[in-house]
Amino acid sequence: MSTSNNFRVVIFSRVSTQAQDYQRQTDELLEYASKMGYKVEQIFEEKISGAKKNEERKELMAMMEYIENNKIEKVLTWELSRIGRDAISVLQVIELLNEAKVSLFIKNYKILYNKCFKIILIHSIRRQ
Numbered sequence: 001m002s003t004s005n006n007f008r009v010v011i012f013s014r015v016s017t018q019a020q021d022y023q024r025q026t027d028e029l030l031e032y033a034s035k036m037g038y039k040v041e042q043i044f045e046e047k048i049s050g051a052k053k054n055e056e057r058k059e060l061m062a063m064m065e066y067i068e069n070n071k072i073e074k075v076l077t078w079e080l081s082r083i084g085r086d087a088i089s090v091l092q093v094i095e096l097l098n099e100a101k102v103s104l105f106i107k108n109y110k111i112l113y114n115k116c117f118k119i120i121l122i123h124s125i126r127r128q
Contacts, residue, residue, distance in 0.1 A: 009033055009074040011043045012063055014082040018047050025078040032107060033076060042066055051085045054092055064093075067100050074103040 011029045013022035022045045033040050044066075046059035054060055060083075066072065075097060077083060083104075084090040097104055 007036075007038045007073045008041050008071060009038045009076055010041055010063060010066065010072050012060070012075055012077045012082060013043070013045045014059075015047050016049050020047065022047070025082070029076045029078065029107060038074070038076075041070060041072060049085070054084065054089050060093070064096055064100075067097070067102055072100075072102055074105055076105045076107065078106075079108040080106050 011026060011033070013025040013029065015022045015025075026043060026045060030040060030043075042063075044059045044063040046057060048057055048059075063075070067075070080090060083093050094104065
């Protein structure tokens with residue numbers, strides 16, 4: 001296991017259409033990882049509707065396989081909808097991460113689901 005400032009992480013970015021670009025998501029997550037001292041092991045980026053079934057999402061499935069085989073400790077993503085658009089798909093991914101004892105960090109809300117999937121607020125959320 002890594003020290004707290006040297007977590008082995010992967011980045012997951014997704015956009016819904018071929019015309020969209022996920023580069024901003026990835027860049028901001030890379031910046032966050034650098035600031036936190038995380039070691040980014042792999043970046044997974046996909047252009048596919050989040051409404052697709054998880055099994056139809058090649059990059060999502062590749063990420064899950066990579067996590068299983070490479071002792072990843074944390075997944076960084078821009079927002080929860082990047083993981084999936086419906087509650088069932090998102091919960092399936094969270095359950096797989098939980099089984100693998102991998103945390104999920106959601107940057108736009110600065111929320112970390114720890115390895116037991118208790119929600120931890122990293123920073124206070126700005127009031128609207």
